[in-house]
Amino acid sequence: xxxxxxxxxxxxxxxxxxxxxxxxxxxxxxxxxxxxxxxxxxxxxxxxxxxxxxxxxxxxxxxxxxxxxxxxxxxxxxxxxxxxxxxxxxxxxxxxxxxxxxxxxxxxxxxxxxxxxxxxxxxxxxxxxxxxxxxxxxxxxxxxxxxxxxxxxxxxxxxxxxxxxxxxxxxxxxxxxxxxxxxxxxxxxxxxxxxxxxxxxxxxxxxxxxxxxxxxxxxxxxxxxxxxxxxxxxxxxxxxxxxxxxxxxxxxxxxxxxxxxxxxxxxxxxxxxxxxxxxxxxxxxxxxxxxxxxxxxxxxxxxxxxxxxxxxxxxxxxxxxxxxxxxxxxxxxxxxxxxxxxxxxxxxxxxxxxxxxxxxxxxxxxxxxxxxxxxxxxxxxxxxxxxxxxxxxxxxxxxxxxxxxxxxxxxxxxxxxxxxxxxxxxxxxxxxxxxxxxxxxxxxxxxxxxxxxxxxxxxxxxxxxxxxxxxxxxxxxxxxxxxxxxxxxxxxxxxxxxxxxxxxxxxxxxxxxxxxxxxxxxxxxxxxxxxxxxxxxxxxxxxxxxxxxxxxxxxxxxxxxxx
RNA sequence: UGGGGAGUCGUCCAACGGCAGGACGGCAGACUCUGGAUCUGCUUAUAGGGGUUCGAAUCCUCUCUCCCCAGCCA
Numbered sequence: 001x002x003x004x005x006x007x008x009x010x011x012x013x014x015x016x017x018x019x020x021x022x023x024x025x026x027x028x029x030x031x032x033x034x035x036x037x038x039x040x041x042x043x044x045x046x047x048x049x050x051x052x053x054x055x056x057x058x059x060x061x062x063x064x065x066x067x068x069x070x071x072x073x074x075x076x077x078x079x080x081x082x083x084x085x086x087x088x089x090x091x092x093x094x095x096x097x098x099x100x101x102x103x104x105x106x107x108x109x110x111x112x113x114x115x116x117x118x119x120x121x122x123x124x125x126x127x128x129x130x131x132x133x134x135x136x137x138x139x140x141x142x143x144x145x146x147x148x149x150x151x152x153x154x155x156x157x158x159x160x161x162x163x164x165x166x167x168x169x170x171x172x173x174x175x176x177x178x179x180x181x182x183x184x185x186x187x188x189x190x191x192x193x194x195x196x197x198x199x200x201x202x203x204x205x206x207x208x209x210x211x212x213x214x215x216x217x218x219x220x221x222x223x224x225x226x227x228x229x230x231x232x233x234x235x236x237x238x239x240x241x242x243x244x245x246x247x248x249x250x251x252x253x254x255x256x257x258x259x260x261x262x263x264x265x266x267x268x269x270x271x272x273x274x275x276x277x278x279x280x281x282x283x284x285x286x287x288x289x290x291x292x293x294x295x296x297x298x299x300x301x302x303x304x305x306x307x308x309x310x311x312x313x314x315x316x317x318x319x320x321x322x323x324x325x326x327x328x329x330x331x332x333x334x335x336x337x338x339x340x341x342x343x344x345x346x347x348x349x350x351x352x353x354x355x356x357x358x359x360x361x362x363x364x365x366x367x368x369x370x371x372x373x374x375x376x377x378x379x380x381x382x383x384x385x386x387x388x389x390x391x392x393x394x395x396x397x398x399x400x401x402x403x404x405x406x407x408x409x410x411x412x413x414x415x416x417x418x419x420x421x422x423x424x425x426x427x428x429x430x431x432x433x434x435x436x437x438x439x440x441x442x443x444x445x446x447x448x449x450x451x452x453x454x455x456x457x458x459x460x461x462x463x464x465x466x467x468x469x470x471x472x473x474x475x476x477x478x479x480x481x482x483x484x485x486x487x488x489x490x491x492x493x494x495x496x497x498x499x500x501x502x503x504x505x506x507x508x509x510x511x512x513x514x515x516x517x518x519x520x521x522x523x524x525x526x527x528x529x530x531x532x533x534x535x536x537x538x539x540x541x542x543x544x545x546x547x548x549x550x551x552x553x554x555x556x557x558x559x560x561x562x563x
Numbered sequence: 564u565g566g567g568g569a570g571u572c573g574u575c576c577a578a579c580g581g582c583a584g585g586a587c588g589g590c591a592g593a594c595u596c597u598g599g600a601u602c603u604g605c606u607u608a609u610a611g612g613g614g615u616u617c618g619a620a621u622c623c624u625c626u627c628u629c630c631c632c633a634g635c636c637a
Contacts, residue, residue, distance in 0.1 A: 010577090011576085011577095015579090035637095036637095037636085037637055039636090039637080069637065071636095071637080072636060072637075074636090075636075075637090128635090129634080129635055132634095132635075133633075133634085136633055137565095137633075138565085138633055139564090139565055139566075139632075139633060140564060140565045140566095141565080141633095142565085143633090170635085171635065173635095174635055183565095183566080184565045184566035184567085185565090185566050185567070185632080186565090186566075186632060186633050187566095187632075188566095189633085192634085192635050194635085195635035196635080197635080211635095213634090213635075213636085213637090214636070214637050215637095217637095218637085234567095234568070234569090234630080234631065235630095235631055235632075235637095236631095236637090237567055237568060237631075237632090238566065238567045238568085238631075238632055239632090240567090241567095260568085262569085262630095267574085273637095315575080315576085315586065315587080316575060316576075317575065317576040317577085317586095318576090319569095319575085319576070320568070320569065321568090321569050321570070321629095321630090322568095322569070322570095322629075322630050322631090323574080323575060323576090324574075324575085325574075325575055325587095326573090326574045326575075326587065326588065328574085328587060328588055329574080329575070329586080329587050329588085331587095332586090332587060332588085333587095335599095335600095339599080339600060340600095344597080344599095370596095373596090373597080373599090373600075374600065374601095403598095405598080406598090414596060415596095416596065416597070417596075448596090449596050450596075457596085458598090459598075460595095460596050460597060460598095461597090462597075525597085525599085527597050527599080528597045528598080528599065529597090551597075551598095551599050551600090552598090552599065552600090553598075553599085554598045554599085555598045556598090557598095558598075
């Protein structure tokens with residue numbers, strides 16, 4: 001991957017690989033893999049793994065495979081395969097012609113299993129799931145051997161063959177590795193290698209009714225693909241001895257090294273696929289691609305760019321300690337990117353009517369606005385202006401609080417790219433006392449936004465012409481959870497009790513007419529309000545905009561403190 | 564209390580026996596036709612105790628805290 005991202009700092013994994021390259025450990029070869037299970041959508045935590053695995057491969061002139069870890073037909077679906085491919089590509093990485101499935105290797109895995117049985121290193125066990133659990137012991141007590149542990153190789157071979165042939169019902173037998181029931185590492189207490197599952201597999205159909213377990217399938221898959229560095233998350237750390245045991249016993253040529261790093265935790269959101277699914281199925285969000293979801297598809301719909309996500313992954317680093325990255329960093333990354341590339345446009349989210357009393361009734365004019373002050377190459381556009389305009393409700397205070405220097409009675413402000421404007425009166429709702437209309441005068445000499453006499457104004461407001469503005473729907477998003485750690489709950493509660501009831505606010509807003517041409521996926525900065533991205537829900541004349549992120553809002557802080 | 568890991572600014576990541584540094588956040592200021600952007604400055608950090616050493620975040624040792632593991636899930 002090439003790009004303008006900040007230079008990649010090193011980390012302990014890159015240090016290991018660098019050393020392996022220098023010592024020629026794998027003949028100077030680096031080959032990684034990204035191995036998602038197709039049982040859910042990818043999220044920002046997967047992006048960290050994708051950037052690590054593909055990134056490392058690129059940096060060391062190696063390769064990275066995409067491999068679907070599809071060893072559990074009960075939970076996996078093709079729908080997920082397609083979304084995962086789309087998301088990896090979108091993030092900016094390409095597996096070339098190396099897209100594999102663990103299920104591609106089922107024949108080889110079976111052959112290896114037979115080999116282990118022959119060597120007396122695996123046996124068919126007739127214990128039920130519950131009995132296996134009882135025999136496994138506990139964290140502090142050793143397990144007991146299965147009564148079937150010492151079957152002859154011949155008997156095991158025959159039984160395993162019959163398991164494969166479908167002679168036994170689900171759960172009636174397993175193939176187990178014969179290791180050590182007294183090991184302090186529970187993974188080594190004769191782990192199950194194969195279970196019987198009469199289930200249709202999304203790729204192999206009904207060819208198999210026995211399926212390999214992760215620990216057995218993963219190391220064998222890595223070995224078959226010639227992986228050199230098998231990078232995974234911390235919870236697999238105590239599976240490493242088992243990973244190595246299988247490959248050592250099988251005496252395979254390629255024995256990759258497993259390296260574990262800490263998974264990503266992001267404040268104010270959750271990363272567990274199971275919990276994310278709960279949000280979707282419980283109707284708390286509209287789907288995996290709901291812009292509030294940390295799923296890649298959600299971030300994409302929200303308006304995040306692939307560049308910003310890659311940059312974020314670079315900045316968070318890679319280490320072994322559990323951590324919680326501040327959401328503010330992700331927001332910084334998207335602002336930084338969008339600031340450089342987004343065209344600016346004016347939209348009024350919460351309109352307040354302004355009548356410019358000294359502006360001619362039937363007149364309108366075209367004013368020139370800069371598309372992006374950060375990039376003059378993006379040119380200019382014209383914006384229509386007329387007697388009645390809308391400004392942001394928050395930009396007017398009848399009785400200005402301390403440090404408020406926007407519009408209020410008697411005060412002059414600038415309308416961006418238009419004129420200086422002075423408030424001369426207000427119209428209130430008789431019942432509520434709420435200001436429903438503001439009356440102002442403009443100074444014709446300030447056309448374009450500069451005053452010939454050099455007088456200064458403290459605020460510049462965005463606006464739209466009432467007669468020309470188009471109606472848009474603005475969807476404002478806030479964090480899905482109220483606590484930085486959504487799992488921090490009272491006894492008996494779960495993460496859902498920390499959900500933010502105001503994570504979505506839908507507004508009928510007004511925008512300058514050029515936005516009527518906006519296409520889903522187009523991104524804009526609504527001046528002073530934030531970055532917005534056109535949602536696929538947009539129909540005909542009414543675009544829907546998702547707020548990707550607000551602009552940094554110094555005033556909001558000042559106001560909060562002043563209260 | 565078995566096994567495996569991890570402890571450095573508020574947060575994340577560096578420093579690999581030799582000046583504890585960067586980024587984000589926060590605070591203050593400059594500038595500004597976005598209270599945006601940009602720029603400048605500031606920011607109570609090596610879990611604790613012993614030891615080795617001229618010198619320790621780094622090595623040794625004891626202690627403490629946190630995370631993971633008892634799926635026929637991955």
